Amino acid sequence: MDRLERLLSRPTAKPYRSRDLEASETPFLNANGHLDFAPDDVENPKNWSKARRCSVLMVVNATFASSSPSGCFESIANDFGVSVEATGLVITLFLLGYCFGPLFWAPLSEFYGRRWLFYYSFTGYLAFNFLCAFTPNFGGLLVGRFLTGTFVSSALSNAPGVLADLWGPIERGNAMALFAMMTFAGPALGPVISGFLQVTKDWRWSFYVLLWLGGVTEVLMFTLPETLASIVLYNKASRLRKLKIPGYEDVKAPVEVTDRTLMGIFKVALLRPWKILIDPISFLVAVYVSVVYCLLYMLFTIYPIVFQQKRHWNAGVGELPLIGTIVGAFFGGMFVFWNSARDAKRTLAGWQRKPEDRLPVAMTGGVGFMICMFWFAWSGEYNSVHWIVPTIAGVFLSSSILLIFVAFINYLTDTYLMYAASALAANTIARSAAGAAAPLFTQYMFNALGVGGGGSLIGGLAALLAPIPFIFYWKGESIRVKSKFAPTAPAPPIAEKSEQNGQQQGLNGAQARDVQSLGSTVSTTVSEEVAAGRAGAIADDDQLRTATGEIIETEKDLEKHQRQNHDHSSNGHVVKKETDG
Numbered sequence: 001m002d003r004l005e006r007l008l009s010r011p012t013a014k015p016y017r018s019r020d021l022e023a024s025e026t027p028f029l030n031a032n033g034h035l036d037f038a039p040d041d042v043e044n045p046k047n048w049s050k051a052r053r054c055s056v057l058m059v060v061n062a063t064f065a066s067s068s069p070s071g072c073f074e075s076i077a078n079d080f081g082v083s084v085e086a087t088g089l090v091i092t093l094f095l096l097g098y099c100f101g102p103l104f105w106a107p108l109s110e111f112y113g114r115r116w117l118f119y120y121s122f123t124g125y126l127a128f129n130f131l132c133a134f135t136p137n138f139g140g141l142l143v144g145r146f147l148t149g150t151f152v153s154s155a156l157s158n159a160p161g162v163l164a165d166l167w168g169p170i171e172r173g174n175a176m177a178l179f180a181m182m183t184f185a186g187p188a189l190g191p192v193i194s195g196f197l198q199v200t201k202d203w204r205w206s207f208y209v210l211l212w213l214g215g216v217t218e219v220l221m222f223t224l225p226e227t228l229a230s231i232v233l234y235n236k237a238s239r240l241r242k243l244k245i246p247g248y249e250d251v252k253a254p255v256e257v258t259d260r261t262l263m264g265i266f267k268v269a270l271l272r273p274w275k276i277l278i279d280p281i282s283f284l285v286a287v288y289v290s291v292v293y294c295l296l297y298m299l300f301t302i303y304p305i306v307f308q309q310k311r312h313w314n315a316g317v318g319e320l321p322l323i324g325t326i327v328g329a330f331f332g333g334m335f336v337f338w339n340s341a342r343d344a345k346r347t348l349a350g351w352q353r354k355p356e357d358r359l360p361v362a363m364t365g366g367v368g369f370m371i372c373m374f375w376f377a378w379s380g381e382y383n384s385v386h387w388i389v390p391t392i393a394g395v396f397l398s399s400s401i402l403l404i405f406v407a408f409i410n411y412l413t414d415t416y417l418m419y420a421a422s423a424l425a426a427n428t429i430a431r432s433a434a435g436a437a438a439p440l441f442t443q444y445m446f447n448a449l450g451v452g453g454g455g456s457l458i459g460g461l462a463a464l465l466a467p468i469p470f471i472f473y474w475k476g477e478s479i480r481v482k483s484k485f486a487p488t489a490p491a492p493p494i495a496e497k498s499e500q501n502g503q504q505q506g507l508n509g510a511q512a513r514d515v516q517s518l519g520s521t522v523s524t525t526v527s528e529e530v531a532a533g534r535a536g537a538i539a540d541d542d543q544l545r546t547a548t549g550e551i552i553e554t555e556k557d558l559e560k561h562q563r564q565n566h567d568h569s570s571n572g573h574v575v576k577k578e579t580d581g
Helices: 002-008 019-024 050-060 064-080 086-100 102-112 115-134 138-157 159-166 169-200 204-221 229-243 262-277 280-309 317-348 355-381 388-465 467-481 494-505 509-520 527-538 555-580
Strands: none
Touching: 064 086, 064 138, 064 169, 064 204, 064 280, 086 102, 086 138, 086 280, 086 388, 102 115, 102 138, 102 159, 102 262, 102 388, 115 138, 115 204, 138 159, 159 169, 169 204, 169 280, 169 317, 169 388, 262 280, 262 388, 280 317, 280 355, 280 388, 280 467, 317 355, 317 388, 355 388, 355 467, 388 467
């Protein structure tokens, strides 16, 4: 029956809208008498087929556009009569849009849902790509790039939230690793295509390709259903009230009985990230990830220097070694998959994980980042060295970058728990700003220092930053105790905690097992999200769920939770002292 319902429902009808079917079934209510998903409910996004959920992820991935014009800087400079360095603003302004867009897309998606926000934002992205493709002057191109970056950032900033909507705790780790691999593959593939287009056509063709891809994606976008659980239940409650089922004429979704406001969500989203950014863990992680992200976008200038300016390859062939970074991202993802599976087995065996257990992956990536940067720099310095040597160095450099990125994002999530959304927002803004600066100085830096010297400078900086994950692994817990945003209350045994959380939220046994298994994932969703199980954003209280899927308090509850965390931490110390005595 479920298969038939899925087959007959329209592409966007998830939840399906069968009036006769809904009228024949008794609505499922939670302990508070509000509408909820029944076990194995076909309308629950987490119960969709894997193919359907993966197709949603493919639709919202739009990283290709960020670096695509970097392969045809010379053509842009010649057409508009500007310097090649000035054309780097085409990438810079796009990434600045990444900084600005999430500040309002994420709150809007939590209030109005994902689906319509994606419709409007992606349509805006497509429209301003026309401005980029047909602009008569350089200023128009820069304005178009900033606006396209702002609009397309909606898909990227809400991607973690979509992951939380669609995947349970066990599957979500691999889904996040796959998404991270796509975000690395997109920027690397863009310059390769635009480089060949510059050789055979001109720079405008790179934007024609973006228009074609955007047009296809726009069509697919209209098959995108709503994935946010609170909005799905709200829509279902509205339909049920129209059916006037006896005894359920006034049925309500949990979100309808909360006092949340759009201004309240914006207040939290705009103010709290800056408070958390100055927290020691958040600040040092932001510095490290910003350097790594800056290097990622420096590569789109470094590779043409090594393979085009020094070895005199053309603009198309000279970008082909970037494909090695895609291979490296795949290797990094495979390592993450293996590490996730290993941790899952250890968790089932009774291992209790703490946030610092995320850091060995970052340690591996940090050491690899340092070594591979020196390897790439000095093998690229001399033309007598075969081209495959710096290309292989780029493969492992990309793997290291992905490991650092994924490990630190998860470390922030596990450290700040209910404040993780704000911590991730601050980190996103910092690293996007660093990436935006990269095209403006990279050419000058490598002209002055050479490939070996410039790469060694980056490698030396990587060596200075490499101890950060080791320090946090050693002293991270004591640092978290002193932070007012990082809860450090003593955690009960995993099985006991899972059982308690399941009882508090009215979860069934299978959901409680999901709670227990969350510790084994590499997802960017916070560990305490499972305390609400599948309730998430539909928790029947004053909590709101952010675009990254974490539980976040309204502003009026912020101080209350901080006091509770402080009391828990104090009680934990008292117990320890009494035991020692």
